[in-house]
Amino acid sequence: IEGAVxxxxxxxxxxxxxxxxxxxxxxxxxxxxxIAIALKSNKSVRQLSLRQNCxxxxxxxxISLTLYDNKNLQTILGCNHSIRYLNxxxxxxxxxxxxxxxxxxxxxxxxxxxxxxxxxxxFFLNNPSNTSYFGDSMTVECMPYLLSxxxxxxxxxxxxxxxxxxxxxxxxEPKSCTGCAxxxxxxxxxxxxxxxxxIAIPAIVQVDDCEPSSLL
Numbered sequence: 604i605e606g607a608v609x610x611x612x613x614x615x616x617x618x619x620x621x622x623x624x625x626x627x628x629x630x631x632x633x634x635x636x637x638i639a640i641a642l643k644s645n646k647s648v649r650q651l652s653l654r655q656n657c658x659x660x661x662x663x664x665x666i667s668l669t670l671y672d673n674k675n676l677q678t679i680l681g682c683n684h685s686i687r688y689l690n691x692x693x694x695x696x697x698x699x700x701x702x703x704x705x706x707x708x709x710x711x712x713x714x715x716x717x718x719x720x721x722x723x724x725x726f727f728l729n730n731p732s733n734t735s736y737f738g739d740s741m742t743v744e745c746m747p748y749l750l751s752x753x754x755x756x757x758x759x760x761x762x763x764x765x766x767x768x769x770x771x772x773x774x775x776e777p778k779s780c781t782g783c784a785x786x787x788x789x790x791x792x793x794x795x796x797x798x799x800x801x802i803a804i805p806a807i808v809q810v811d812d813c814e815p816s817s818l819l
Contacts, residue, residue, distance in 0.1 A: 635656070669682060
């Protein structure tokens, strides 16, 4: 675990490392979790190998969540968007977990980081089971990707309901000041209602169009 912690501290802010081969180093699930956290901040690593490292589903899923964490849109923005090749062979990882990891890896195969993030956001919105869009808050950096991901839909209800759910109360709460007109939402009946979980979600992403699998 000490070795994994040391490696994690080095790669967190490294901007030149492109290939990280940790094969046959007994990293284990705990070490994998440390490396996974560090890789979320890394934008240069393109290839990662954790082959034969005593990983179980737990350690493998830590790596998977580094590539695609669909807790909410903010966690998606904080994922790693650069790793395109991933080798987790010769570990004790189940088939379902491997398929989930491969799905996450394939989302990093787009030409640019911006397009990768846009596609991840679109994939998230396309899943009707995802209703916690922003968690406790959302940074301004996430909004361009959100708007871009749903810009092709003609369903304005989808756009409105997503945007109104942003935790930015200044957009919707009544405001007044001396010499100023009341907010357009000053009438209680005009305040946006609770988020509608049944809104239509645009189907605008085709993950199957990605490159063939390289997971061994």
